Amino acid sequence: MASSMEVVSMDCEMVGVGPHQESGLARCSLVDINGDVLYDKFIRPEGQITNYRTRVSGITRQHMEQATPFAVARLENSWSGHSSVEDARAAMKLYQISQQIRAR
Known part of the structure; x- marks a missing residue:
């Protein structure tokens, strides 16, 4: 069985x-295999927010007023562990592909 940090x-x-x-990016959440929260933070993206997409995202102006700026959140987090950077890149590539498919 996988350890709790092997499955996120x-x-x-x-x-x-x-x-x-x-x-x-406005919120990022990570949980382990047991459902324990590893990370959950509102993140204010760079640039002007023109659509909160509240109906879908649940994000409101109030969340973004208290959010951590993207540049700060990026510095706060570092990837460690075996091939985790590659795993993250693969996950983002899958996300981008799914967005392209959805747009068709």
């Missing part, structure tokens, strides 16, 4: 940023 689930909520409402 991530969920990210996005808001629309800029005139084209490009997706910007």
